[in-house]
Amino acid sequence: MKYIFYTLFMLFSLLGSAVAQSGKIPSKAAPFGINLAGAEFGKSNGVYNNDYAYPTTKSMDQVKSQGFKLIRIPFVWERIQPVLAGDLDLQEVEKIKKVIVEAQERGLLVILDMHNYCRRNIKGELKLINSPGFPIENIADAWMKIAEKFKQQRNIWGYGIMNEPHDMLSKTDWFDIAQAVITKIRKVDVKTPILIGGDSWSSAERWVQYSDNLKKLIDPAQRIIYEAHVYFDRDASGKYKGTYDEEKASPETGVLLVAPFVKWLKENKLRGFLGEYGVPDDDPRWLVTLDNFLGYLKQNRINGTYWAAGARWGTYRLSVAPRNGIERPQMKVLSKYLFADK
Numbered sequence: 139m140k141y142i143f144y145t146l147f148m149l150f151s152l153l154g155s156a157v158a159q160s161g162k163i164p165s166k167a168a169p170f171g172i173n174l175a176g177a178e179f180g181k182s183n184g185v186y187n188n189d190y191a192y193p194t195t196k197s198m199d200q201v202k203s204q205g206f207k208l209i210r211i212p213f214v215w216e217r218i219q220p221v222l223a224g225d226l227d228l229q230e231v232e233k234i235k236k237v238i239v240e241a242q243e244r245g246l247l248v249i250l251d252m253h254n255y256c257r258r259n260i261k262g263e264l265k266l267i268n269s270p271g272f273p274i275e276n277i278a279d280a281w282m283k284i285a286e287k288f289k290q291q292r293n294i295w296g297y298g299i300m301n302e303p304h305d306m307l308s309k310t311d312w313f314d315i316a317q318a319v320i321t322k323i324r325k326v327d328v329k330t331p332i333l334i335g336g337d338s339w340s341s342a343e344r345w346v347q348y349s350d351n352l353k354k355l356i357d358p359a360q361r362i363i364y365e366a367h368v369y370f371d372r373d374a375s376g377k378y379k380g381t382y383d384e385e386k387a388s389p390e391t392g393v394l395l396v397a398p399f400v401k402w403l404k405e406n407k408l409r410g411f412l413g414e415y416g417v418p419d420d421d422p423r424w425l426v427t428l429d430n431f432l433g434y435l436k437q438n439r440i441n442g443t444y445w446a447a448g449a450r451w452g453t454y455r456l457s458v459a460p461r462n463g464i465e466r467p468q469m470k471v472l473s474k475y476l477f478a479d480k
Contacts, residue, residue, distance in 0.1 A: 173210045175446040175451070177191065177217075192237045198246060204469060204472070208249070211237060213251065238288070250288065255303065268315070274310070277315060281299055286326045289329070313351050335366075368415045370392050376414070387427055388427070400434075400440065
């Protein structure tokens with residue numbers, strides 16, 4: 139009997155070791171986390187560590203100290219691939235890789251988020267994907283090359299292929315762009331989940347109206363995660379121009395706004411994620427709204443990443459980066475929700 143138990147123990151140990159060595163992220167892992175912003179700042183030709191910067195080890199340590207296991211890292215397409223269909227900028231690749239390695243050392247999973255809104259600066263002009271001279275193949279090419287460079291990193295939770303697509307060309311459906319990117323990524327990487335944001339700024343509230351067709355996307359690896367965003371002000375911009383009362387907010391605002399997305403996921407048996415949400419630090423009533431929202435997500439086993447932290451925010455009201463060594467009030471709520479599946 140002892141021999142049987144020992145044999146079973148060794149088999150499970152070897153299986154666990156094989157999974158760890160493969161670098162495969164558990165398909166159902168659902169940690170909450172934080173956006174570590176900064177690399178999407180400034181113009182695309184900005185100067186590193188002046189106009190933009192990648193997350194610092196201090197920022198990652200702060201995230202880890204609160205018990206979080208996931209960070210979303212926005213980056214800009216023009217910097218990682220300066221010439222359309224060209225090679226990736228190896229210096230920029232190494233900067234990102236350094237962040238990923240430092241995150242892994244801290245037990246943090248990483249989302250790589252292309253923060254371009256389906257647009258790119260071309261010769262000083264901001265152009266939509268599939269404009270003349272800017273075909274869909276360009277974004278698919280970029281992501282295939284990005285996946286090729288980063289697929290060996292063991293703590294990539296997912297590729298966020300495009301932040302907040304919106305106001306697309308009439309001849310171009312976001313579905314077609316997303317499908318082209320999925321197809322190209324899977325030529326080089328069949329393991330890493332792919333995060334697909336919704337159209338119309340990835341709105342959870344407007345998901346069924348603008349993004350229902352995304353359920354028809356085909357991923358040979360069957361590892362799509364659908365990404366929605368929610369802000370609780372009246373125009374859903376996250377600018378919070380008015381007070382809590384002026385924004386017509388309530389304790390249930392967040393739940394009501396995200397409910398259409400959650401319902402869509404359930405009806406279609408799909409996996410979802412909230413890539414951005416955030417509240418101001420100047421009225422405790424926003425914290426109640428945030429708490430109820432996160433409780434609803436956890437109840438439905440959906441995780442997300444708060445917007446935002448990072449070293450470059452200054453007095454930005456939504457930031458949860460400590461200010462003068464003092465934790466921001468939102469963190470008391472956020473730290474209650476570390477996993478959606480535990």
